Amino acid sequence: MSKVTVFGAGAWGSTMAQVLSDAGNEVLLWGRSEDVIAEINTSHTNTKYLGAHTLPHALTATTDLQQAFDFSETYVLAIPAQQLRTTLQEWKPFFKPTSTIVSTLKGIEISTQMRMTEVIEDVLGSHKIAIITGPNLADELVLRQPAGAVAAAPTTELAETIRDLFRTPYYRVYTSVDVMGCELSGAIKSVIALAVGISIGMGYGENTQAMLITRGLNEVARLCAAHGSDPLSAAGLAGMGDLVASCGSPLSRNRTFGEVVGRTGSMAKAREEVAKTVEGVASAGAVVEIAHRVGVEVPVIEAVGEIVSEQLSPEAALQKLMEITTKAENFIR
Structure with missing residues (x-):
């Protein structure tokens, strides 16, 4: 049994805390809301984010930041990606030199185009840093439905350590040393x-969706390859697996937000209807910048960037996408 602290008591942080507790670890969940934390400790529920679902009784929670950091040396981050730098700068004095930091964040920092592990290292310096990623929708995973994930770290030893922390009968975790590829994907x-x-x-159907998913995956793979990571990471759980879940499920915030934009043509209305963090909206422009930096053409991603920045309407962006000259299809070229 290991001691683990999870930072972030929203739907995802609470779900990760459950997985870690089910894996046999002693888990402390930190959150800012006193009401949410009190409910977790007394009723073992988090109705604001997870409805009536009952969390493990062994799971405890706190709003005390010092207590959270003192509890363990393994810290799992489940906070909004665009708040990561500011939060870590505030928390920097609490981190131990020997701590292990596991990012569950999926995003690119807008101002620097850095990946989340790069932001962590930039703020905190050298630590044991890993990620866990994959097709993991919180509303399904919290029900203990079978799911897979990837624990990626710079070394096989650290990746295996993280795998063992999270592995349960319903959560199948694989390992990778391609942190960049898994994180980009x-x-x-x-x-x-x-x-x-x-x-x-x-109002478009399966043909359009299949085209966007497949050509989008191609763009992911080419971006991975251009950065020196393994393009096959894009074909695994971190890439294709996550893509299938996010594109195919109405539980996906990104897909749901996109549906409102497509239906109304309005970013403002989408923000009103989907009052949650939608990482694709925040990251689209940064991903385009990353692609331009390495000279990779990403027409699907660019189309989204132009829609969310309100440079083009959905109709105009799709028309522009369909008019691009086609080339020989290849997974990474």
């Missing part, structure tokens, strides 16, 4: 899921 799939949602909202 997880961030970019959110943008592709937006594109699919937009097409659904516009």
Whole structure:
């Protein structure tokens, strides 16, 4: 049994805390809301984010930041991606030199185009840093429905350690040392899921969705390859797996947000209807910048970037996408 602290008591953080508790670890969940934390400790529920679902009775929660950091040396981050730098700068004095940091965040920092592990290292310096990623919709995973994930770290030893922390009978965790490829795949799939949602909202069917998913995956793979990571990471759970879940499920925030944009043509109305963090919206422009930096053409991602920045309507962006000259189809070229 290991001690683990999870930071973030929303739907995803609470779900990760459940998985870790089910894996036999002693888990402390930290959150800012006193009401949410009190409910978890007394009723073992988090109705604000997870409805009536009962969390493990062994799971405890706190709003005390010092207590959270003192509890363990393994810290799992489940906070909004665009708040990561500011939060870590605030928390920097609490981190131990020997701590292990596991990011569950999927996104690209807008201001720097850094991946989440790069932000962590930039703020905190050298630590044991890993990620866990994959097709993991919180509303399904919290019900203990079978799911798969990837624990990626710079070394096989650390990846295996993280795998063992999270592995349960319903949560099948694989390992990878391609942190960059897994992280890029997880961030970019959110943008592709937006594109699919937009097409659904516009009334288009399976053919259009299949085109966007497949060509979007191609863009993910080429971006991975251009950065020196393994393009096959895009074909695994971190890439294709996450893409299928995010594009195919109405539980996906990115797809749901895209549907409203496609149906109404309005970013403002989508923000009103989907009052949650939608990482694809925040990351789209940053992903386009990353692609331009390495000279990779990403027409699907660019189309989404132009829609969310309100440069083009969904109709105009799709028309522009369909007019691009086609080339020989290849997975990474």
